[in-house]
Amino acid sequence: MVDSLKKPGFEEIRPGIKVPARETLLTPRFYTTDFDEMARMDISVNEDELIAILEEFRVDYNRHHFVRDAEFEQSWDHIDGETRKLFVEFLERSCTAEFSGFLLYKELGRRLKDKSPLVAECFNLMSRDEARHAGFLNKALSDFNLSLDLGFLTKSRSYTFFKPKFIFYATYLSEKIGYWRYITIYRHLEAHPEDRVYPIFRFFENWCQDENRHGDFFDAIMKSQPQMLNDWKARLWSRFFLLSVFATMYLNDIQRKDFYACLGLDAREYDIHVIKKTNETAGRVFPLMLDVDNPEFYQRLDICIQNNEKLSAIANSNTPKFLQFFQKLPIYASHGWQLLRLYLMKPIDAVPAQGAAR
Ligand SMILES: [Fe+2]
Numbered sequence: 253m254v255d256s257l258k259k260p261g262f263e264e265i266r267p268g269i270k271v272p273a274r275e276t277l278l279t280p281r282f283y284t285t286d287f288d289e290m291a292r293m294d295i296s297v298n299e300d301e302l303i304a305i306l307e308e309f310r311v312d313y314n315r316h317h318f319v320r321d322a323e324f325e326q327s328w329d330h331i332d333g334e335t336r337k338l339f340v341e342f343l344e345r346s347c348t349a350e351f352s353g354f355l356l357y358k359e360l361g362r363r364l365k366d367k368s369p370l371v372a373e374c375f376n377l378m379s380r381d382e383a384r385h386a387g388f389l390n391k392a393l394s395d396f397n398l399s400l401d402l403g404f405l406t407k408s409r410s411y412t413f414f415k416p417k418f419i420f421y422a423t424y425l426s427e428k429i430g431y432w433r434y435i436t437i438y439r440h441l442e443a444h445p446e447d448r449v450y451p452i453f454r455f456f457e458n459w460c461q462d463e464n465r466h467g468d469f470f471d472a473i474m475k476s477q478p479q480m481l482n483d484w485k486a487r488l489w490s491r492f493f494l495l496s497v498f499a500t501m502y503l504n505d506i507q508r509k510d511f512y513a514c515l516g517l518d519a520r521e522y523d524i525h526v527i528k529k530t531n532e533t534a535g536r537v538f539p540l541m542l543d544v545d546n547p548e549f550y551q552r553l554d555i556c557i558q559n560n561e562k563l564s565a566i567a568n569s570n571t572p573k574f575l576q577f578f579q580k581l582p583i584y585a586s587h588g589w590q591l592l593r594l595y596l597m598k599p600i601d602a603v604p605a606q607g608a609a610r
Pocket residue numbers: 350353381382385462463
């Protein structure tokens with residue numbers, strides 16, 4: 253009884269080490285890129301801003317922040333059953349995402365060291381931050397009698413190759429959306445301390461500033477490569493990345509709305525806020541923003557959610573697998589159609605303000 257309470261159905265590689273969650277389109281990704289192309293980048297147009305960002309990284313504001321205090325030292329067995337499962341899943345997804353940032357930045361720091369020392373040092377210092385974030389989350393998992401074998405994760409995960417330009421779009425957005433996610437949870441719990449059921453959320457205020465600085469670094473890097481931002485391809489790709497990041501988060505979070513409910517948050521309202529803020533922030537560097545205030549935006553995403561529910565109902569039914577495929581086909585088609593229509597929705601032009609406050 254006690255054992256099942258501690259480990260609600262998690263598979264383990266060895267005692268206490270959780271089998272990583274299965275990779276799907278919606279799980280955090282690991283990236284690799286063309287390191288030589290990145291090393292050849294001329295950043296001189298925006299070098300001053302990058303130097304200023306490097307100075308900020310060097311200050312290391314959060315050097316003493318990630319220290320587990322007395323509040324962690326208690327039993328967390330009262331978080332049990334489904335809630336415990338949701339907590340572990342949240343910690344695992346966050347840890348994997350932070351660790352994926354660590355690996356990519358570390359490798360970039362190493363590979364760019366000789367040819368682009370300024371950018372390399374920025375990557376190294378960002379990898380320092382991400383290692384702290386991932387480590388802190390992994391420690392939190394140990395409060396639930398589990399942890400992730402990050403070495404195993406490094407070797408076992410598949411890596412998605414993106415050209416440097418796409419790495420910048422994707423990491424910029426993931427840092428900024430990470431900032432808005434953390435700060436929104438923090439501010440909500442600051443106003444409703446009764447919902448702060450676990451101490452990690454107290455750390456989110458300073459933590460999210462790391463993510464904000466990381467996002468600013470990618471903002472500055474993209475501005476040093478104006479060709480990445482000012483042609484018709486940049487417009488199409490910005491739309492693609494904004495939509496992918498927003499849709500992935502929305503589908504993931506609504507599926508896990510019970511987790512947000514334990515914190516007193518409505519997952520849908522939370523996501524709508526985070527998407528709105530990230531979209532506005534992105535408008536300071538991308539040539540456009542998505543029209544997320546148009547009701548059609550969430551209507552179509554909600555159809556995708558219903559489709560996901562139908563797909564899992566089919567997968568869990570007793571229908572033979574080959575028949576399931578035919579049942580799923582029209583749902584996949586609807587999914588693709590909704591995403592295409594979302595992609596084709598008229599975007600809003602942004603006027604990037606050089607050097608404006610973010
Ligand atoms: Fe992070």
